[in-house]
Amino acid sequence: xxxxxxxxxxxxxxxxxxxxxxxxxQNQQQQDFLSNDLNQNLQNLxxxxxxxxxxxxxxxxxxxxxxxxxxxxxxxxxxxxxxxxVLTPLMEENNAKENTDQLIYVNHILEQxxxxxxxKKVQTITECIxxxxxxxxxxxIDQQNEGFALGLANWEKRSIEEPVGESVIRGPREGFTESxxxxxxxxxxxxxxxxLKTKSMKIGEYTQTEVVISYIEGIADQTLIREVEARxxxxxxxxxxxxxxxxxxxxxxxxxxxxxxxxxxxxxVVAANLLEGRVxxxxxxxxxxxxxxxxxxxxxxSTEDYYQRxxxxxxxRWMRYIFLLISLLLxxxxxxxxxxxxxxxxxxxxxxxxxxxxxxxxxxxxEVLIMEVVFEALREAGLRLPKQxxxxxxxxxxxxxxxxxxxxxxxxxxxxxxxxxxxIASFTIPRYTAGIALRxxxxxxxxxxxxxxxxxxxxxxxIIVIHMATLRSFGVPYLSPMAPMQAREMKDVxxxxxxxxxxxxxxxxGSDNIQRQGPNQKPNPDHGDNKTSKGKGGL
Numbered sequence: 001x002x003x004x005x006x007x008x009x010x011x012x013x014x015x016x017x018x019x020x021x022x023x024x025x026q027n028q029q030q031q032d033f034l035s036n037d038l039n040q041n042l043q044n045l046x047x048x049x050x051x052x053x054x055x056x057x058x059x060x061x062x063x064x065x066x067x068x069x070x071x072x073x074x075x076x077x078x079x080x081x082x083x084x085x086v087l088t089p090l091m092e093e094n095n096a097k098e099n100t101d102q103l104i105y106v107n108h109i110l111e112q113x114x115x116x117x118x119x120k121k122v123q124t125i126t127e128c129i130x131x132x133x134x135x136x137x138x139x140x141i142d143q144q145n146e147g148f149a150l151g152l153a154n155w156e157k158r159s160i161e162e163p164v165g166e167s168v169i170r171g172p173r174e175g176f177t178e179s180x181x182x183x184x185x186x187x188x189x190x191x192x193x194x195x196l197k198t199k200s201m202k203i204g205e206y207t208q209t210e211v212v213i214s215y216i217e218g219i220a221d222q223t224l225i226r227e228v229e230a231r232x233x234x235x236x237x238x239x240x241x242x243x244x245x246x247x248x249x250x251x252x253x254x255x256x257x258x259x260x261x262x263x264x265x266x267x268x269v270v271a272a273n274l275l276e277g278r279v280x281x282x283x284x285x286x287x288x289x290x291x292x293x294x295x296x297x298x299x300x301x302s303t304e305d306y307y308q309r310x311x312x313x314x315x316x317r318w319m320r321y322i323f324l325l326i327s328l329l330l331x332x333x334x335x336x337x338x339x340x341x342x343x344x345x346x347x348x349x350x351x352x353x354x355x356x357x358x359x360x361x362x363x364x365x366x367e368v369l370i371m372e373v374v375f376e377a378l379r380e381a382g383l384r385l386p387k388q389x390x391x392x393x394x395x396x397x398x399x400x401x402x403x404x405x406x407x408x409x410x411x412x413x414x415x416x417x418x419x420x421x422x423x424i425a426s427f428t429i430p431r432y433t434a435g436i437a438l439r440x441x442x443x444x445x446x447x448x449x450x451x452x453x454x455x456x457x458x459x460x461x462x463i464i465v466i467h468m469a470t471l472r473s474f475g476v477p478y479l480s481p482m483a484p485m486q487a488r489e490m491k492d493v494x495x496x497x498x499x500x501x502x503x504x505x506x507x508x509x510g511s512d513n514i515q516r517q518g519p520n521q522k523p524n525p526d527h528g529d530n531k532t533s534k535g536k537g538g539l
Contacts, residue, residue: 032124038067038142044125045071055132062090062109067142071128076135078154085115086139086150106144118151133208155179160186163265163287165432171307175265180210180284183267187214187280190271195219201232203246207239211246214270214280219505219513221277227474228279228292243288246281250292252472257440259433260473262291262298269303277510293473293509295480297493300324302430305496313496321494323425327438330425331368332449332457334418338364340453352414359409365450371411371419372446374401376439379423476508498522 034041042057049055058070070086090113110119122128123146128138135153160182163175176183184198199213211232215225231250240246243263251260264270265287270280273291281290300320305313337344338353345353360367378398398420405411422442429435441464448456471478481489489506491497500521504514 032126034123034125034128034140034145034147036143036145038069038140041125041140041147042069042071045128048125048129058087060087060091062141063092069140070137071132071140072137072152073132073135076153076155077137078152081116081152081154082137082150085152086137089113089115106141110148114150116150116152120149120151122147122149130202130208134210157182166264166266166269166303168304168307171303172266172268174267176267176287176289178285178287180212180282183282183287183289184212184214186267187270187282190267191216191274196274199229201229203232203235204237204239207241209240210284211240212282214274214282216274216277219275219277219510220279221509221512224277224279224293224474224509228281232281240283241285243281243283243286243290246283247290252474256467256471257437258296258468258471258478259299259431259437260292260294260471260478262294262431263288263433264291265289266303272306275516276505277512293476295473295476296434296468296478297482299431299434300429301492306499310496310498317494317496320428320430323428324438327422327425327429327435328442328445329457330418330422331372331442332445332460334415335364335368335446336449336453336457339450353412356412356414360412361409363450364415365446367411367415368419368446368450369443371405371415372422372442374405375419375423480508481506 042059046057054074056070056072056074058072060068060070062068068090070082072082090109120131122131122138127149128147131149132138135155136149137152139148139150141147157179158177160174160177162173166175174186176186188196193216195217197215197217201211201213202208203211213225213228213232228250232246235246235249237245237249247259247261247263248254253260262273270289270291274280278291278293281292283290301317302320305317308316338357342350357364362370375398378401402411402416402420406413406416426435426438429438441460445457445460448460450456452459468478469483477484480486482493486507488504491501500517500523503517503519503521504510505516507514510516
């Protein structure tokens with residue numbers, strides 16, 4: 001009996017707490033609404049923006065009678081437009097209609113006097129803070145329980161330039177900037193259809209960063225769109241400063257070295273992925289746009305693969321796959337063969353390597369690890385130093401340290417060649433994040449090769465392939481379309497088929513609208529509608 005009374009008492013206390021919390025929320029919501037008293041509204045905003053010297057409260061009288069005020073942040077709002085389009089017409093307004101009907105008078109002001117294209121009504125203090133923080137001034141009028149957000153934001157922004165990390169020989173030379181509005185306009189220039197949809201949300205308790213989900217309606221799967229929205233809405237964090245915050249919070253497997261979200265600075269890359277049924281995530285304050293879902297093979301595809309002729313793109317793509325294997329396996333093969341499988345080396349080459357390693361005090365495993373760490377340090381030093389000194393330090397440092405290591409007897413000449421070829425091969429990976437994954441995996445592969453030889457290399461490759469086969473990017477298998485095998489889509493994996501042969505979209509992302517072009521797109525001058533007879537008018 002005592003137990004049941006205790007449980008009943010706990011339920012009553014919990015119910016009372018829920019009622020109190022509900023009442024408290026209702027009271028807060030009531031206090032959040034703007035009142036008819038201008039002074040009270042200004043007092044509330046001044047309390048919120050206490051000790052904020054950049055927040056301006058400009059009080060004035062419309063037509064010399066009706067009290068009003070503008071609230072904005074200096075540096076975010078366009079001061080010239082405020083003076084010309086807001087203060088000047090309102091202060092010179094003749095408010096003879098004020099005594100008849102205040103609402104009619106305010107509507108008259110908004111419709112005929114304010115020369116501002118974007119005006120939005122706000123009814124709460126929270127909405128006022130949101131617009132003020134976004135650079136839009138708030139106009140408050142006495143005896144009005146609503147304010148007006150004026151679209152006069154004036155952010156300082158960087159000019160449109162070619163992305164440094166994704167430069168191309170042939171293709172567009174424009175890249176995203178840190179301005180979300182500019183990025184959306186660049187994307188809209190590529191996809192001009194009204195089916196290009198953009199949904200906005202705010203993430204970050206303090207930063208209130210605007211994040212936009214973009215997709216093409218009728219191509220993107222609705223289940224994918226809802227999944228992206230659900231993952232973003234789940235994020236509760238104090239601030240979002242760069243798109244990598246979002247990437248780490250929405251990816252499927254955060255402990256995998258392989259990236260499961262594609263990031264790019266190029267509008268054409270985003271547009272191409274949207275046309276295949278993927279979803280783009282744009283964030284204010286960063287030029288990097290996230291694209292989901294992705295596969296491992298999409299990380300190895302360069303932008304320029306689709307701007308060159310199909311044959312050349314296929315050859316370059318095959319070379320890229322070969323260099324990927326070299327970047328991952330060459331140091332470990334060197335260690336495994338020298339440590340366990342010397343019989344695989346031709347006698348002449350083996351004698352040459354043995355002579356070069358005669359004075360080396362370390363085994364091949366330690367030697368490789370030392371030089372790989374030194375090479376990675378030089379690469380990071382080149383990235384962090386200023387551009388004028390970074391390239392010189394990387395190249396000169398590699399040459400000097402490599403030669404000094406050989407002369408000091410700390411490394412052999414064949415190893416310097418192996419490390420150099422590995423570094424060059426890693427630079428051919430188009431996506432920096434995919435290159436980082438290979439750089440990380442190179443070290444455990446070397447350790448396996450140094451302990452188990454070629455068997456260790458095979459074991460490491462099996463572990464990597466099994467891990468990649470279990471990965472998902474928003475439900476899409478990471479190794480698709482090779483695993484699971486989809487033969488029709490292999491024309492854009494190992495090869496790059498001509499555009500006239502890429503008739504369908506990937507089935508795992510664009511199944512709602514699988515056909516991307518009409519039939520019979522292969523060029524055939526002899527069967528064209530405007531065919532010319534041979535020898536007439538031809539070049």
